[in-house]
Amino acid sequence: WLANLKLVLASKPPAMFVTDYAAAHNLLVRGSRAVGGGSFSNRPPSMSPSAVLSGRLYHNIISAPYGQLWRALRHNLTSGVLHPTHLRGYAAARRHALRGLVVDLREQQLADGVVLATESIRSAVFGLVSTMCFGEGVDAAVVRAMADVQMELILSLPAVRTLVSVPFLALCRLIYRKRWNKLVAIRQKQEELYLPLIDGCRIHPRHSDETPTYVHTLLDLHVPVEFEADDQIPAAPGPAGGKQRQQRRLEDGELVGLCSEFLGSGTESLSVALQWIMANLMKRADMQEAIWREIDAAVEADTEEVGEEVLGKLDHLSAVILEALRLHPTTMWVFRQVMEEDQVVHDGQHIPAGTKMVFSLEALGRDKTVWTDPDEFKPERFQACGGGESVTKNLLSMAGDMKMMPFGAGRRMCPAISMSLLHIGYFIANLMREFEWREAEGEHAVQLHTDANVLLFNFMERPLRAHLVPRRPVVKKVR
Numbered sequence: 117w118l119a120n121l122k123l124v125l126a127s128k129p130p131a132m133f134v135t136d137y138a139a140a141h142n143l144l145v146r147g148s149r150a151v152g153g154g155s156f157s158n159r160p161p162s163m164s165p166s167a168v169l170s171g172r173l174y175h176n177i178i179s180a181p182y183g184q185l186w187r188a189l190r191h192n193l194t195s196g197v198l199h200p201t202h203l204r205g206y207a208a209a210r211r212h213a214l215r216g217l218v219v220d221l222r223e224q225q226l227a228d229g230v231v232l233a234t235e236s237i238r239s240a241v242f243g244l245v246s247t248m249c250f251g252e253g254v255d256a257a258v259v260r261a262m263a264d265v266q267m268e269l270i271l272s273l274p275a276v277r278t279l280v281s282v283p284f285l286a287l288c289r290l291i292y293r294k295r296w297n298k299l300v301a302i303r304q305k306q307e308e309l310y311l312p313l314i315d316g317c318r319i320h321p322r323h324s325d326e327t328p329t330y331v332h333t334l335l336d337l338h339v340p341v342e343f344e345a346d347d348q349i350p351a352a353p354g355p356a357g358g359k360q361r362q363q364r365r366l367e368d369g370e371l372v373g374l375c376s377e378f379l380g381s382g383t384e385s386l387s388v389a390l391q392w393i394m395a396n397l398m399k400r401a402d403m404q405e406a407i408w409r410e411i412d413a414a415v416e417a418d419t420e421e422v423g424e425e426v427l428g429k430l431d432h433l434s435a436v437i438l439e440a441l442r443l444h445p446t447t448m449w450v451f452r453q454v455m456e457e458d459q460v461v462h463d464g465q466h467i468p469a470g471t472k473m474v475f476s477l478e479a480l481g482r483d484k485t486v487w488t489d490p491d492e493f494k495p496e497r498f499q500a501c502g503g504g505e506s507v508t509k510n511l512l513s514m515a516g517d518m519k520m521m522p523f524g525a526g527r528r529m530c531p532a533i534s535m536s537l538l539h540i541g542y543f544i545a546n547l548m549r550e551f552e553w554r555e556a557e558g559e560h561a562v563q564l565h566t567d568a569n570v571l572l573f574n575f576m577e578r579p580l581r582a583h584l585v586p587r588r589p590v591v592k593k594v595r
């Protein structure tokens with residue numbers, strides 16, 4: 117029995133690691149545009165806790181197989197909260213999060229002489245993302261509890277990986293009872309916290325002229341009834357006599373998983389990016405000065421903040437952001453699974469169906485054949501990249517000189533590039549304008565090392581601390 121069990125556990129699909137940029141580009145971008153055949157747009161069975169716990173009944177965007185459900189969920193996100201019109205509608209929430217963060221950092225500096233930036237940045241970003249998800253007015257204690265449970269979930273991802281390696285749910289529960297129960301407990305906490313907020317959105321629908329929350333868009337969404345096999349979706353007669361796909365609303369379990377994905381992706385990627393950028397800037401006083409000069413030239417001294425409309429003019433700032441994303445991509449890996457119909461060929465070799473392909477974004481960003489001094493932080497290489505929209509365009513198309521893919525590539529690439537660059541630019545510009553960032557000493561000094569214990573997100577091994585010297589008069593917190 118034990119021998120059979122080991123056989124089952126060992127029968128994982130073969131894996132292939134891709135670490136050079138040209139191969140990754142070829143596979144992810146060209147492979148996903150193949151016509152007639154497959155799309156090379158599936159991920160291996162997901163580690164998404166919602167999918168694992170529900171026996172792959174509930175999917176979010178990351179875990180959904182390439183097909184109708186994925187299309188509906190992704191389109192809802194990009195045409196809803198991530199749409200440029202709606203992103204502008206969240207300006208007040210961004211300002212609120214920024215001012216809270218600045219006050220928090222000032223208070224810590226005054227009290228302790230050193231700030232623990234990691235915690236403050238993460239909770240400011242979580243507050244913003246939770247407003248985009250559930251709307252304004254959520255009790256601060258509930259927001260804190262949601263942030264805590266989200267972190268518990270991320271730290272449990274290594275355990276989830278073990279669970280995914282077991283083919284049958286019942287077997288998995290039996291062998292890894294403790295890990296399973298822990299994951300169930302985390303999920304229960306999420307349900308207790310999210311479901312009342314989701315019900316609140318149900319009771320108070322948004323008017324068409326109001327900026328939608330993510331939950332409101334999900335509550336309005338209809339998704340196809342059958343999604344695994346597109347061709348077999350049951351069809352019903354449509355109003356003009358044609359066939360119409362059957363549709364349904366999302367269930368509560370799916371809504372909880374999708375909110376968790378939004379809060380997790382939105383918070384961790386952004387807050388990790390902000391920390392790596394500030395960490396590198398603390399090592400480059402000359403870059404801080406260059407950024408102050410361009411901000412001071414672009415923004416009047418008595419203006420409350422560096423507004424979003426100015427960000428496109430800040431060339432040094434854009435260069436620093438890109439260089440940090442190249443060296444320290446906030447998501448470490450991109451995954452794909454070769455399907456029968458994909459016909460993937462690499463180096464003249466046909467890659468068998470079932471192979472799990474793992475793209476290391478850090479290795480791609482440091483490919484020696486693409487970059488000179490690939491391990492050095494040299495924002496100068498991105499100088500005169502055009503800033504703002506041209507950066508977004510370049511990253512979206514993976515064209516031009518931007519030979520890196522911190523947001524992935526192909527059809528499954530990150531849908532939130534514009535929003536991420538907007539948020540990162542806005543926070544960094546304003547944090548730079550408010551403070552001079554100096555490195556702390558001894559065990560609090562900046563260390564540019566990744567925490568190898570955390571899967572997926574590129575957390576810093578040592579939490580980011582700094583001495584902050586205010587550059588402007590005190591700002592008041594918006595309550």
Ligand code: HEM
Nearest residue numbers: 177178381382385447450522523524525528529530532536
């Ligand atoms: C610095 C910020 C961010 C970075 C670097 C980043 C990076 C990535 C990467 C590398 C992927 C995998 C792409 C692939 O497989 O080719 C991804 C997917 C995804 N990201 Fe992001 N992300 C960021 C911010 C966000 C934000 C703010 C959200 C949501 C609010 C988000 C939502 C998603 C979703 C839903 C997917 C799955 C897309 C799909 O399967 O179709 N990301 N992201």
